[in-house]
Amino acid sequence: MNVAADNILTVRGLCKNFGALAVTQQVDLDLARGARIGLIGPNGAGKTTLVNLLTGMLSSDAGTIVIDGHHIEKAKPETRVRHGLVRTHQINTLLMETSVRDNVAIAVAERQNYAWRMLRYGPQWRACLDEAQHYLEEMRIGHAGDRRVSELPYGEQRLLEIAIGLSLKPRILLLDEPGAGIPSTEAHIIHEALESLPPDIAILLIEHDMDLVFKFAREIVVLVLGRVLTRDVPANISSNAEVRSVYLGRSVV
Amino acid sequence: MTNQQQATTQQQILAPAAMSRPFSPAMLWHLLPWVIALIFFFVGDGYHSLGTNILVMILFALSLDLALGYAGIITLGHAAFFGAGAYAAGIFAIHFNADPVLGLLAATAIAGLLGLLTGMLILHTRGETLLMLTLAIAAIFYEIANHARWLTGGDDGLSGIRVTPVFGLFRFDLWGKTAFLYALSVLFIWFIIAALVVRSPFGRSLDGIRQNTKRMRAIGTPVWWRLVAMYSLSAAMAGSAGALTAQSTRLVGLSTLELLTSGIVAVMLVLGGERRLYGAFIGAAIYVVVQDFAGSISPFIWMFVIGFLLIIIVLFFEGGLMGIIDSVVAKLKGKADASGQTGKRT
Numbered sequence: 113m114n115v116a117a118d119n120i121l122t123v124r125g126l127c128k129n130f131g132a133l134a135v136t137q138q139v140d141l142d143l144a145r146g147a148r149i150g151l152i153g154p155n156g157a158g159k160t161t162l163v164n165l166l167t168g169m170l171s172s173d174a175g176t177i178v179i180d181g182h183h184i185e186k187a188k189p190e191t192r193v194r195h196g197l198v199r200t201h202q203i204n205t206l207l208m209e210t211s212v213r214d215n216v217a218i219a220v221a222e223r224q225n226y227a228w229r230m231l232r233y234g235p236q237w238r239a240c241l242d243e244a245q246h247y248l249e250e251m252r253i254g255h256a257g258d259r260r261v262s263e264l265p266y267g268e269q270r271l272l273e274i275a276i277g278l279s280l281k282p283r284i285l286l287l288d289e290p291g292a293g294i295p296s297t298e299a300h301i302i303h304e305a306l307e308s309l310p311p312d313i314a315i316l317l318i319e320h321d322m323d324l325v326f327k328f329a330r331e332i333v334v335l336v337l338g339r340v341l342t343r344d345v346p347a348n349i350s351s352n353a354e355v356r357s358v359y360l361g362r363s364v365v
Numbered sequence: 366m367t368n369q370q371q372a373t374t375q376q377q378i379l380a381p382a383a384m385s386r387p388f389s390p391a392m393l394w395h396l397l398p399w400v401i402a403l404i405f406f407f408v409g410d411g412y413h414s415l416g417t418n419i420l421v422m423i424l425f426a427l428s429l430d431l432a433l434g435y436a437g438i439i440t441l442g443h444a445a446f447f448g449a450g451a452y453a454a455g456i457f458a459i460h461f462n463a464d465p466v467l468g469l470l471a472a473t474a475i476a477g478l479l480g481l482l483t484g485m486l487i488l489h490t491r492g493e494t495l496l497m498l499t500l501a502i503a504a505i506f507y508e509i510a511n512h513a514r515w516l517t518g519g520d521d522g523l524s525g526i527r528v529t530p531v532f533g534l535f536r537f538d539l540w541g542k543t544a545f546l547y548a549l550s551v552l553f554i555w556f557i558i559a560a561l562v563v564r565s566p567f568g569r570s571l572d573g574i575r576q577n578t579k580r581m582r583a584i585g586t587p588v589w590w591r592l593v594a595m596y597s598l599s600a601a602m603a604g605s606a607g608a609l610t611a612q613s614t615r616l617v618g619l620s621t622l623e624l625l626t627s628g629i630v631a632v633m634l635v636l637g638g639e640r641r642l643y644g645a646f647i648g649a650a651i652y653v654v655v656q657d658f659a660g661s662i663s664p665f666i667w668m669f670v671i672g673f674l675l676i677i678i679v680l681f682f683e684g685g686l687m688g689i690i691d692s693v694v695a696k697l698k699g700k701a702d703a704s705g706q707t708g709k710r711t
């Protein structure tokens with residue numbers, strides 16, 4: 113494995129058990145600045161669990177997670193976000209009763225340290241709203257800012273997940289199946305959104321839509337039963353016999 | 366696929382924005398409760414202490430709205446802070462200083478501090494566990510007040526509270542007129558604070574925590590601290606309400622700490638409508654008035670009336686009485702600009 117000098121995220125020996133079930137086993141992972149890594153693996157391979165471990169939603173049993181020289185494996189989720197480690201969710205995790213723009217603005221306020229402001233906040237909150245609108249437009253849902261999230265079509269809710277992630281100015285963005293639940297006829301909106309992500313952010317894309325992964329990723333990590341099976345460029349992954357056998361019968365590309 | 370398009374009220378999103386708009390005639394409605402209160406002050410002879418009681422309960426219900434309504438902190442123990450504020454104000458007046466404003470500030474600070482400490486203890490939990498813990502803490506407060514006779518008077522209550530004139534100028538009169546204006550001023554200040562807080566980035570983050578804690582963790586919100594801060598603010602406000610009751614009635618009894626008191630204030634809030642600020646106003650006013658008038662006919666009638674109202678509200682009108690008003694207003698507006706999705710009940 114080529115450990116580049118400008119590694120931004122270094123994971124070593126990450127382990128997690130749910131009772132007897134070892135969902136994450138000795139996972140090593142390196143992300144360089146601006147990386148575009150695809151993470152694939154069958155259902156239940158432990159992809160979402162890995163994201164939960166990296167972001168601190170779950171605590172790991174063993175292993176180290178280092179961002180820019182800082183050990184964060186024991187840090188609280190909010191500390192990790194402040195180190196620039198941000199995720200999106202496989203299942204929409206949005207404030208359904210709140211407006212689309214406010215969903216993003218609340219995240220911006222958190223990043224800008226305005227979220228403790230109680231009495232004097234007019235200009236700051238307006239700045240958050242303006243910035244939020246900018247991220248909505250980047251994800252092409254700028255027209256929906258005033259609507260309640262619950263009124264938003266499902267596909268646009270997926271884009272809102274990404275817009276919130278971006279508004280936190282991540283250095284590492286973990287995208288957990290951004291296309292999940294989107295009909296294949298609409299998959300292109302996610303394609304386009306992914307293409308437009310800032311090039312300097314290191315991105316780990318989890319996705320079952322192989323078209324999406326193979327177009328987007330410059331390298332692919334295959335996770336099987338909580339273990340990294342292999343990591344390689346897309347061309348080699350699709351011809352890898354082991355990978356093919358994991359996706360038994362299903363052709364990878 | 367799951368195409369979630371529910372008919373929901375746009376008005377709920379737009380309402381906060383309406384407050385920050387420069388000026389519109391509709392904003393005059395916000396004067397209504399205060400105008401009513403002032404008219405009452407001039408014409409309500411003989412009912413000023415009832416009026417003060419309403420103001421106190423509005424303030425208490427408003428404090429619960431911050432914790433339960435906006436932040437989603439499930440509590441059935443808010444009387445702990447109301448009672449703590451009442452006893453603190455009473456004890457402060459008896460042993461330290463009879464100045465009402467100083468007493469109010471002291472009681473508010475003590476209740477806020479107690480909210481901070483107990484909040485730190487229990488706000489790691491949520492749901493039923495949290496509910497049980499709030500009950501337990503209120504029970505502990507009650508037992509402490511019950512046993513510390515030397516300080517609180519135990520079940521005889523705390524009496525002999527003196528109150529000097531407000532700012533050395535306005536003497537508390539026999540008819541409770543000064544007390545009414547004093548309580549109204551305190552309520553007004555807290556209302557402004559509450560209205561600012563719920564629209565602030567802080568308040569919005571708590572509304573976010575209520576809706577989806579996972580989302581807030583993912584954007585880096587220190588959820589526990591945020592909840593503790595709101596709980597403490599809410600406790601301070603409840604403490605102010607308790608202090609007002611102590612200073613206006615010159616009496617503090619164990620009933621201020623009772624489970625029933627926590628229950629009553631929750632009923633007021635649900636009746637009036639959570640997360641609407643004015644819900645606390647309507648709920649508390651109706652509750653106290655119905656209790657007073659129906660109660661004077663027969664003690665069972667008011668319970669029946671309140672119980673009946675509550676069931677109707679909970680079953681058919683989710684946003685409480687204020688929710689009904691909001692949806693009527695939205696319907697009228699919707700007719701005006703023909704863009705109206707005004708279905709209630711999300």
Ligand SMILES: Nc1ncnc2c1ncn2[C@@H]1O[C@H](COP(=O)(O)OP(=O)(O)OP(=O)(O)O)[C@@H](O)[C@H]1O
Nearest residue numbers: 130133135153154155156157158159160161162202
């Ligand atoms: N909180 C939990 N407690 C117990 N088992 C869990 C928990 N979360 C996940 N699992 C199990 O861990 C395994 C990995 O789950 P995970 O959600 O990480 O898979 P995944 O790779 O994201 O799958 P998918 O592609 O379906 O999203 C599964 O067998 C799942 O049932």
Ligand SMILES: [Mg+2]
Nearest residue numbers: 159160161202
């Ligand atoms: Mg998953």
